[in-house]
Amino acid sequence: MNKRYAAIWFPYLLTDQMALKQKELLGQAYALIAQERNKQMIVNVSREANKQGLRPNMSLADARITLPSLLTFKFHPQKEQKLLKAMAEWFICFTPHVAVNSPDGLFLDITGCTAWKSEEQHVEEIKAHFAGKYHVKIGIADTLGAAWAIAHYTKGQIAKPNEQLQHLLNLPPKALRLEESILQRLAKLGFHHIDSFIHIAPSTLRRRFGDEINLRIGQALGYKPEAFEPIKEPNPYEERLHCLEPIQTAKGIEIAIENLLEKLCNRLQKDDVGVRNAKLSAFRLDGKLQQISIGTNQPSIHIKHLFKLFELKIKQIEPDLGIELFIMEITKVEELPKQQETFWQVHNQTDLGEIAELLDRISIKAGKNAIRRYVPQEHHWPENSIRTATDLKEQPETEWPTHKPRPTVLLNQPELIQVTAPIPDYPPMNFTYKGEIHRITKADGPERLEQEWWLSDGKHRDYYYVEDDKGQRYWLFRSGHYDSKIAAQWFIHGFFA
């Protein structure tokens, strides 16, 4: 599928932000300046100053000549990054893939985002959001390079799929994000528009301007790859706990977990959701990361219960020199069940939640597979007659069969026994199991069970329900038909009460 990218450019990112905070700056010419060696350089200018001919990267002395009344403020690089990151997070409402393009732009991967709104509508929506606050320019194209060029050097348009070349032709070479030295050389040779050199053979261009120019042209047209590093999607249910002193003891970790759970569970409760999976990350002084995670059978916001689950795993954390930061993330949430439903025929005081919590604790220690509940399955083959229930609430679809004798203890594997059987289709007179001879006094059967041919093949079984002289009851079967030449194989499969 064709990729679609949008480039967002905030030409007056910081100055717009200042105007938002200090209304008197609105419509004024002002600039942000930074000290660079022994010169004061302009980093960002307001729209008004831009109209007067001031540009970033000018020295303040030059700017003052053009505009003596210029207001200046100090530039804080961290502020810019923070603001841009916040912008990027806002754009996640359009697409999950948002990348920061320092210093004043963003890239969005909008492939497939037009399913419910066209690209034009998206652009309008973004513009409407920023109207009166930030100046924003948007370009949309198949490649990051073309989108960037369109955002910066046109009035902002949308290049239709595979039309990025036409849009680039009239733009200056700068639109290809080339280095200053290459731009100067291009200018010297009279290449003022991209169309004047874009069709020149790549080998010739490389000889003159180096490899970068081919890379940038390729990236803009889409035949060279360009990395897109999306910002991490913020987890809505995440809490952090900074520790004043590094924590080394299990007690300290316990307090941290309790603290974090309390904060998170309060938030979860408001949203009516519960924890299914949670992860605790502990950042150690030496920079190593330690993680433990838990899962539950049912969404839960029970702090005590969740704490108990974490408590079982605290041992896995090695604090070493100490832990300075805890982050708890709820990686999976689920809607909390509406108050007790009528899923089990239970006593009034039976609380399924309490049982689910017990099973959570056991499964943390023993693994999920250790816990089983069975419901009947409509198969007559004994091994297939039950299946594991998928969750605590599952009810049997059919009644448990009781019309045929079934043992209370069933061997996982039928075991071979030695028998003395008089004639075909009669129960054996005696059998030897584990070196002990059982003399059969009473018997029922045979009950013939055929293999379920759609599941497996093999011989059928003729089951006998027998009782020996000591009153012990067994489930025996003969595998296959009676054959006068080959001795039939007999097995023991279970014990009756």
Place this chain on the structure above:
Amino acid sequence: MQQPLKKIIIERLQREILDLEGFKAKAQHTQSKLGLRILEDNFPNQTFPTGTIHEFISERPEHTACTSAFISGVLTRLNNQNGVYIWIGKQKQLFPVGLRKFGIQPHQIIFINLVKQKDILWATEEALKCKSLSGVISELEEITFAQSQRLQLTVEKSKVTGFILRTQTERINATACAARWQIKPLASENEGSLPGVGFAKWQVDLLKVRNGNTASCVITYHHGQLAIVETANTYPLTHQAIGS
């Protein structure tokens, strides 16, 4: 005149001791819980004690099969098919389909398979703490006195009935359990002269009863009911040794 007074005082003291030990006499304390009057008379307050630990001994799989069925019958009697149970064991050999005949709803049993004895003990204790359960059955090879006491203390708080199935019979030690049972199969009971295997019949031995006396009887399972066929070795209440 001296003798009856002494007897009344001793009886009152005994009841007080029972109260202290967690055997709370309820208003309906003489009501039979299992419908096995003669057997239940051997327990303190003449009723099958719930909210305590019962210990079952079974050395052979044949005995385990009978014991499981008996426990199923007892649990059904106590909870009227509504209970939720946890069955903790080492291997998954219990066949839910076969248990249905003894009244229990097999889908209301949660099976937990654990390998280590330590884990089984831990899970048993955790399960016994859970008040919503109607019964916890735990297959343990052996249990020390201290461990059984710990479980007993847990159930005194939660009032859950615990059943411990001991499979190692060589080293039977004293435990804090309310009763020690042994159930062995007996030749089945046929109706009239019908051929084949009849109704299940077991030799049920109460080897030890805390504040009660030992007993032995034959029990059958007929038409969804446990029923006593015959009794033997029942000693009158006056012969008991308190606390044994």
